[in-house]
Amino acid sequence: xxxANDMPTVEKVVRTDAxxxxxLRLSVMRLRRRxxxxxxxxxxxxxxxxxxxxCLFRNGGALTIGELxxxxxxxxxxxxxxxxxxxxxxxVVRRPHETDGRQVVVELSxxxxxxxxxxRDRRDAWLNQKLRDLTAEERAxxxxxxxxxxxxxxxx
Amino acid sequence: xxxANDMPTVEKVVRTDAxxxxxLRLSVMRLRRRxxxxxxxxxxxxxxxxxxxxCLFRNGGALTIGELxxxxxxxxxxxxxxxxxxxxxxxVVRRPHETDGRQVVVELSxxxxxxxxxxRDRRDAWLNQKLRDLTAEERAxxxxxxxxxxxxxxxx
DNA sequence: GGCATGTCGTTAGCATAACTCATTACCTGT
DNA sequence: ACAGGTAATGAGTTATGCTAACGACATGCC
Numbered sequence: 386x387x388x389a390n391d392m393p394t395v396e397k398v399v400r401t402d403a404x405x406x407x408x409l410r411l412s413v414m415r416l417r418r419r420x421x422x423x424x425x426x427x428x429x430x431x432x433x434x435x436x437x438x439x440c441l442f443r444n445g446g447a448l449t450i451g452e453l454x455x456x457x458x459x460x461x462x463x464x465x466x467x468x469x470x471x472x473x474x475x476x477v478v479r480r481p482h483e484t485d486g487r488q489v490v491v492e493l494s495x496x497x498x499x500x501x502x503x504x505r506d507r508r509d510a511w512l513n514q515k516l517r518d519l520t521a522e523e524r525a526x527x528x529x530x531x532x533x534x535x536x537x538x539x540x541x
Numbered sequence: 542x543x544x545a546n547d548m549p550t551v552e553k554v555v556r557t558d559a560x561x562x563x564x565l566r567l568s569v570m571r572l573r574r575r576x577x578x579x580x581x582x583x584x585x586x587x588x589x590x591x592x593x594x595x596c597l598f599r600n601g602g603a604l605t606i607g608e609l610x611x612x613x614x615x616x617x618x619x620x621x622x623x624x625x626x627x628x629x630x631x632x633v634v635r636r637p638h639e640t641d642g643r644q645v646v647v648e649l650s651x652x653x654x655x656x657x658x659x660x661r662d663r664r665d666a667w668l669n670q671k672l673r674d675l676t677a678e679e680r681a682x683x684x685x686x687x688x689x690x691x692x693x694x695x696x697x
Numbered sequence: 698g699g700c701a702t703g704t705c706g707t708t709a710g711c712a713t714a715a716c717t718c719a720t721t722a723c724c725t726g727t
Numbered sequence: 728a729c730a731g732g733t734a735a736t737g738a739g740t741t742a743t744g745c746t747a748a749c750g751a752c753a754t755g756c757c
Contacts, residue, residue: 405672405680405683405684405687406668406669406672407595407661408687408688408691409668409672409683409687410576410588410592410668411592411595411691412686412687412688412690412691412694413569413573413576413690414573414576414588414589414592415613415614415691415694415695416569416690416691416693416694417569417570417573418613418614418615418694418715419614419693419694420566420569420570421715421742422614422715422716431742431743432566432570433570433742433743436566436567436570439563439567449705449706450705450706450707451704451705451706457571458571458574458575459574459743459744459745460744460745460746461705461706461707462706462707462708462709462744462745462746463743463744463745464706465706465707465708466707466743466744467743482705485704485705485752485753486705486751486752486753487704487705487706487751487752487753488704488705488706488752489705489706489707505563512562512565512566512693513562515693515696516561516562516565518696519689523689524561526682526685526686526689527561527565527686527689527690528561529682529686530568530682530683530685530686530690531561531564531565531568532564532568533675533679533682533683534568534569534572534683534686535564535567535568535571535572537572537575537668537671537672538568538571538572538574538575539571540671540674574744577713577744578744578745587713587714589713589714605734605735606734606735606736607733607734607735615714615715615716616715616716616717617734617735617736618715618716618717618718618735618736618737618738619714619715619716620735621735621736621737622714622715622736623714625736638734641723641724641733641734642722642723642724642734643722643723643724643733643734643735644723644733644734644735645734645735645736
């Protein structure tokens, strides 16, 4: 084992802005991959599907396809497919828009709402556990960082 | 447009630890998707492939498949495939491990090293631009957050 | 009213990137 | 010397995006 015994994979501290983008990108990429893997095994929905349910839940239970797509930053066809899955699993229902016949409103079903509630803590079990292992200061940093990351993703 | 005109998609402030996991997860998911889309168009390598090159670069230019896989948090077969791509594009070379015939050492070629160097700033153009738009304080938060996120991804 | 243009969702086809399972090659310890 | 473990790979599958094209509907202009 003569190669990279220490395996830093990330600098201990990012001191300058020069490397910040690169390190942030790596961190985000890897953590996302980890999160996708660590979903609870007794939950048959993917992390993306749960994301859509959560988005509906936070927004009062009903959004159009386009709004969902914009919110999750995917293209409408991708959201159509995700919604198809959620519909056939019975977690959402489609209904026509009240005034605009082109649009489709996606609504949380009772089952979907139940799932969000039941899953609310459990779905983040892994991450919550890891967060508990952090110091209060580290959690404070992340609490401040989350909205900034969100803004970065949303900008322009 | 009677549905969710405000479209919060993320709470303005994450005040309690209860929601931290959920918000962090959303932020990471969306920013990652954004990063994957915003890669520079004149770079024919994907964000993952560039990640592997960067990893090799930071670790002295040579790691085994297994080490690379562990570092990027993918399974060895996935890394084999990524390395195949990088090999056929001439950015890395495989060579046998000095003492262990089972392992394969992946090494940055001159071309790969060149690409990393040439790409170092450019490849993060989008993120760098967005980072410049932040306040110094916000950048400081992210600078502190990046290693924490990395640790979260790596833990256990 | 009627047509041109635009918007929304969907379908179809494709690309990427991950996974699992099985196989091959090699190492190591008894 | 052989058994069992480990590394890389091959094959097949799944998940998740995308673009292009299309149909249904809305809107604005005459």
